Amino acid sequence: MEEDRTKVLPGPDNDVCAAQLLPLHSPGVWNLTNSNTILRYLLPTLHLQLAIIFILTQSLHMLLRRFHVSRTVTEILTGIILGPTFLGQIPGFTATFFPIENTFLLDSLAKTGFVLFVFLMGVKMEPSMVMRTGKKVWTTGCASVLLPIFMGMIFATWMEDYINFTARPTINYIILLQTISPFPVIACLLNDLKITNSEIGRVALATGLIRELISLALHTPLNYTRVSAQGGSFMTGGLTLLLYIFFIITIVIILRPMFLWIIKHTPEGKPVDTIYIGFISSGVLLSSIICYFLGTQMFHFGPLILGLAVPVGPPLGSALVDRFETLSTGILTPLYMTFCGMRTNFLIIQNLRILSMLRTILLVGTLTKFIGCFIPSLMWKMPLKDATTLSLILSAQGVVEMAVLHSYLQNKTLSEEAFAMVTLSVLITAVIVPYLVRFLYDYSKTYIGYQKRNIQRSTDNAELRIFVCVHRQDDAIAAIKLLDISNPTRESPLLVHVLHLMELKGRATPLLINHKLGQKISAASHSRKIIDVFDYYENKLAGLVSVHAFTAISMPKFMHQDICSLAFDKLMSLVILPFHRKWNSQGKMIVDNNISRSINLQVMELAPCSVGILVDRRKIQRTAPVSPLSRVAVLFLGGDDDREALAYAKRMAQSPAVHLTVLRLAAVENTGEENWETILDTENLKDIRLQSSLRGNVMYREEKVSDGPGTATIVHSMEEIYDLIIVGRHHRSDSPVLSGLLEWAEVPELGAIGNLLASPDVSQPVSVLVVQQQYTKYKLK
Incomplete structure (x- = not known):
């Protein structure tokens, strides 16, 4: 028979009480007697208490989080429910x-x-x-x-x-x-x-x-x-x-x-x-x-x-x-x-x-x-x-x-x-x-309504303001390759703001470091290699390119706020984001970063200017002879995003080192419907038609397509020819040109065409820029 022992223990409020001294471990369910339940042992009782508390807390949180009730409230409510009140x-x-x-x-x-x-x-x-x-x-x-x-x-x-x-x-x-x-x-x-x-x-x-x-x-x-x-x-x-x-x-x-x-x-x-x-x-x-x-x-x-x-x-x-x-x-x-x-x-x-x-x-x-x-x-x-x-x-x-x-x-x-x-x-x-x-x-509505912050609204001889976001040194080199063919001249220079994104670790307060001010912060040393790459680029094109470097140290789920607020403050026209996937020289995908993808999605929703996601495949070895020209193509289906992509490509084509091809994809069966979007598309393509007849480095052509598979065939045929393909993100969802393409999209945020070009199956060194024109109020209604 077990000895009945007692010991003086403090109560919950320091009240001294006499309580039975309970053993720590249970001998097992098969050795328990009728008067000796498992709850008479300290550890099993503690485990049961923790299970009850955590199950009730999580259940309450799942129920109340849709009403934006914080975890602190649900944790206190759990205690009140388990306590003497209920x-x-x-x-x-x-x-x-x-x-x-x-x-x-x-x-x-x-x-x-x-x-x-x-x-x-x-x-x-x-x-x-x-x-x-x-x-x-x-x-x-x-x-x-x-x-x-x-x-x-x-x-x-x-x-x-x-x-x-x-x-x-x-x-x-x-x-x-x-x-x-x-x-x-x-x-x-x-x-x-x-x-x-x-x-x-x-x-x-x-x-x-x-x-x-x-x-x-x-x-x-x-x-x-x-x-x-x-x-x-x-x-x-x-x-x-x-x-x-x-x-x-x-x-x-x-x-x-x-x-x-x-x-x-x-x-x-x-x-x-x-x-x-x-x-x-x-x-x-x-x-x-x-x-x-x-x-x-x-x-x-x-x-x-x-x-x-x-x-x-x-x-x-x-x-x-x-x-x-x-x-x-x-x-x-x-x-x-x-x-x-x-x-x-x-x-x-x-x-x-x-x-x-x-x-x-x-x-x-x-x-x-x-x-x-x-x-x-x-x-x-x-x-x-x-x-x-x-x-x-x-x-x-x-x-x-x-x-x-x-x-x-x-x-x-x-x-x-x-x-x-x-x-x-x-x-x-x-x-x-x-x-x-x-x-x-409401942070999500901070930038909606500000207009005229895109490339299409800028004049050809105006300063082009580009905001580049990088996570690693490869992103910096890929962005510089894109800036190189953006035709920086003394009449139309590039103003580049670079933001190195670093994850916040071991601190509660996020940091935004301006390297032009020479801030002596130890955390900034991790950005040194990336900043040196852009400094070298600025010195090489002195007078044509001006670079301002920043480092943002914050939690990944808040990095989009750093990007959007800085792009807003600096009056940027285009934000360049790195794609979340990377390839090696053999064309094998080696990086698939979901955190980077989440940041890109949030920036696309909130950005105060146009956004471009750069898919970098420059490391892949090319089997065909390397051309001395940068071969750039624009796939044009119509819409705001395609017009923004065309505006950026037209600026590139002002450089004799760039050969631009604009390919318009149209449905075989033309309904003849005339609306404001169609008029805008036609007006933007007039200039390209004119340039193709006057300049040797600009070419315009049209292709008739009956369905989505026909579009996919044309798109894949361009992968071996061009170094960079620029496409818009959004198109009309009811267009027969895109029928069936979005149903199998692996990365739907790139749009139907962008998803085809960013596929892991592509083994050619063709980079892709997916462009989204700035959101404004009239677009969101």
Whole structure:
């Protein structure tokens, strides 16, 4: 008979209770007795708890994501459902699935995840960025921190006459909580809204970083005052302050150089040694313990300071993020949010007087944070809608506020009633703020309506503005080959803006580096080879080509925002994007990058000018003799995109080194229907007909085609003849010339003709440029 042993264990809120000491492992289902179920063992119970939490969280997220409800909300709602408010009211539910004697395991696991989350956010933050921000961001950041603190102190003093002595600590800590808006919450919100790389997103991140650093600086004297008051002696507070400062100095003077030493001794292109990752992981947990025993009450404060000491970006910062991001952000931190929700009991809210005061405090605190950002934004002449959007983002609440609340609850600083009320406030804010931001700031409509940013609208002797995007050095060389035949002259020069796209690793804030300004940023060194290629090209054609190079470091899902915003600011006419597939010299496909493809699709939807996708096959060996001329062909079926492709080809044909062929494909059965599109096509082809009769390097011909297979035959016959074929992306879907071609399209975003020419079956060194003319309002109606 198993011995009945008991042990004193802490309850969920530090209540001491007597609980049975449960064994860790189950002996197996066949060895269980009637009175000894599997839920009497710690590990099986923990596994069942995790399964219940994750299944319910994912189910709620799948149900609510169509309403744009964030994961933070679904995680808290899961905890509320499993807690005493709902399922906890069922007799025996909590005792069976979430017993008190087992809760400490779930609590420890969740807190470990949150510690890693805060550490990673510290790793991703770049304190040096604060020195590069302007007066506008500094003013907004300082005002949005100091005004809530000042108003909170006034409000706390005013409310002392209306509340009893025992409730004052609770009220004061809630007022203090309303003065913070942590950087991790802002970064997560911008990521959920997919506006991290937008102008508003960049300002919000910079402002949030300033606010976070100011809050860290203010935390030291506040902690000194609190410990002095609780210990009844300024000596106790002074000792805590000295230990606190010593802790920070140790990290800065000892650990920061150690991190730099690790980076120095990591060979370029090689991963950081696993032993270093292990030591840093241990340091994260130790810093949390040290910070807790220093009396800060915030067990995550030490890991945040340690994360700030880690140099941002690769190799060390990105290695830490790669190792711990999925475990922390994907599994353990959501578990912590759910666990906080499980401690919430809305049914115990009964004191209407305290409830009314808390509601007033929460409302005033939120409004004060909003005003603290809104007024400085208006003072710097930010548009009203943008100022409102920025203020809403900086007023958001989320995971850090819930962690602080739960810490107050466990330390008996906060009552369960107050905890439930403030949790409800965090939940409401996390629901409302994203909806309001989406309503006020729709990034997808930023550029729609701006016209005359395409090649067709430009005059032949005007400066041609081309925006080139590259991921690797091969993309740069392919783009230069295209620029070479774009006929740069002194009367009609090329203005080229180059954007090297790099994936954001180990940092939270995206970077846009202007190499013409000579910015000394370590991350820019990875772009050096690509920039050197374009510098050489500019020097070779001095006076004919002007190149401005940039590097964008951001997450792939936001790279299209960097491309579109920079092309918009620089008044570009054409954006050149590299195709997501690459071939070797034998014609074998060696790269198929879905991330690059996704970026191209998003740019095509949002671009403020025309877009071209360049399919580069120049590496394939040609069997036929190489021609001294660049042989360019345009396949013309009609429409805006084909007219844009023809306009670009006509500019190329002004160079005697380019031989241009324009092939018009028309249906055998001509309906004779005359519309505006047909008139525009005819007018654009008149000039080509005239040039073909006057110039030897321009040829025009027409082919009658009855169906899609006939078109495919003609297209494939051109692959061995030409070096570059330019086609439009969109054509009339009901055209008999294209019948059946799109049904088997492997890359439908290139259009019917572009998909034929970009097929992996093509083994000739013919490059393809698929052109889409700029979207405008009348096209989208």
